Amino acid sequence: MMCEESDSTLIAQAKEEPEAFGALYERYVDKIYNYICYRVGSDQDAEDLTARTFYRALDHFQGYEDRGAPFSAWLYRIAHNLVANWHRDHSRRKMITLDDVVLRAPRRKGPAAKTEKMDEEDVLLEAVRRLAPDRQQLIILKHVEGMTNAEIGEVMERTEGAIKSLYHRALVALREDLADELEGLA
Amino acid sequence: MREERESRAGEGASAVAQALAAHAEEGDARQLELDMSREERDELTSLLHLANRLDARMEPVRPSPAFVESLGEELVREAERRALKREKRHRIAVISAAVAGAIVSIASLVGGVVVLVKWLRTRAEARQASTA
Numbered sequence: 001m002m003c004e005e006s007d008s009t010l011i012a013q014a015k016e017e018p019e020a021f022g023a024l025y026e027r028y029v030d031k032i033y034n035y036i037c038y039r040v041g042s043d044q045d046a047e048d049l050t051a052r053t054f055y056r057a058l059d060h061f062q063g064y065e066d067r068g069a070p071f072s073a074w075l076y077r078i079a080h081n082l083v084a085n086w087h088r089d090h091s092r093r094k095m096i097t098l099d100d101v102v103l104r105a106p107r108r109k110g111p112a113a114k115t116e117k118m119d120e121e122d123v124l125l126e127a128v129r130r131l132a133p134d135r136q137q138l139i140i141l142k143h144v145e146g147m148t149n150a151e152i153g154e155v156m157e158r159t160e161g162a163i164k165s166l167y168h169r170a171l172v173a174l175r176e177d178l179a180d181e182l183e184g185l186a
Numbered sequence: 187m188r189e190e191r192e193s194r195a196g197e198g199a200s201a202v203a204q205a206l207a208a209h210a211e212e213g214d215a216r217q218l219e220l221d222m223s224r225e226e227r228d229e230l231t232s233l234l235h236l237a238n239r240l241d242a243r244m245e246p247v248r249p250s251p252a253f254v255e256s257l258g259e260e261l262v263r264e265a266e267r268r269a270l271k272r273e274k275r276h277r278i279a280v281i282s283a284a285v286a287g288a289i290v291s292i293a294s295l296v297g298g299v300v301v302l303v304k305w306l307r308t309r310a311e312a313r314q315a316s317t318a
Contacts, residue, residue, distance in 0.1 A: 018265030025261050026254075033249040047253050054261055058268070121243045128240070143237075143244040149207055168203035171233045178236075 007071040015062060025054055028072055031145060032079050038140045039083045041129065049086060053079045069154050076155040080137060087133070127177045135170035142167065202230050209234055 005013075005023075013020035032053055037046035056078050057064075064074065128139055134156065141147045141155060149163040156163065201222055219227060 014265075016269075018262055018269050021265045022258055022262040025258055029254055029257070030246075030248055034246050037247050037249075038244070043247075043249075047249065047257075050249065051257050051260075054257065055264070058261060058265060062272075121239075124239060124243055128244075139240065140244070143240040144246055164203045164207040165200070168206055168233070171206070171236055175232065175236055 008066050011064065011066050011071060021058065021061065024071065028075055029054070031072060032075055034144055035076060035140055036079055036083060038128075038144055039136060040086060045086065049079065049082050052082055056082070070151070073151075073154045076141070077157075080133075080155075084133060123181060124178065127174055127181065130177055131170060131173060134166065135173060138163065138166055138170055139174070202226055202233065205230050206233055206237070209237070 007024070007027075010020050010024050010027075014024055029050065033046055033050045036049045036053070037043060040046055040049065053075060057075060128136060131139065137156065138152060141152045147155070149160045149167070153160045153163045158166070205219060205222070219230065222230065
């Protein structure tokens with residue numbers, strides 16, 4: 001029977017044995033990449049930022065203290081800060097950032113007649129990317145990672161109640177943005 | 187009047203937020219919905235529809251296996267290099283402390299001998315003076 005070691009055990013091991021850091025990396029690389037990819041919209045940038053996230057984690061790993069919060073929360077916070085810096089650095093550059101995510105994301109198989117629906121979905125993703133960074137983060141953690149409000153609260157360092165309110169505001173903002181978009185098209 | 191309206195709107199928003207959370211986490215939203223006004227229920231339905239669209243569209247994306255493998259190898263190599271560096275630094279610190287300790291000990295010993303010699307010489311001179 002395979003017994004998966006807990007994060008706390010792996011963290012303690014990784015402070016002494018480099019291979020254990022590799023095990024932590026393997027456990028979280030998909031999630032961090034996924035989060036970053038939805039935030040930046042380009043798989044090349046997502047790979048670059050994922051690598052930077054884990055290198056930064058390695059830089060600060062000896063000082064990391066396991067206080068009971070999930071290790072992933074720490075990684076998501078590093079990723080979030082790097083993504084924020086990335087957006088700041090790229091804010092002046094005009095980019096079509098969603099294309100890669102849209103093209104790479106696994107789609108439901110179907111005939112070409114679904115193109116219209118796909119366009120509608122792309123509009124939805126673009127609207128998500130126009131949300132404020134904390135709202136985007138929340139939407140991604142909830143709808144892509146499937147996290148609970150309590151887990152999101154640990155990542156975003158907010159209370160569960162604050163996350164509920166933020167989620168409500170994020171959905172309202174998204175709905176308004178989509179309505180504006182539709183009006184613009186009409 | 188305005189304050190009352192705002193307060194009611196705030197409570198409504200809070201009720202919708204609670205119901206949204208209950209739906210998202212498969213909690214029991216029935217009681218919350220029963221306590222809602224029709225407007226609030228319409229609002230909740232509209233937001234739940236949007237949440238379902240997000241669920242359907244926002245599917246996980248995966249990094250390429252080649253990227254995962256190569257970054258994993260790089261990180262382990264880098265972690266090993268840093269561990270060796272830390273070990274080396276630790277060894278240097280231990281050796282430096284030992285050397286410093288030895289120097290202090292030798293200096294104390296030499297100092298002790300010098301003081302002793304000086305004391306013996308002073309005593310001998312004092313004796314010579316008293317016999318003369």
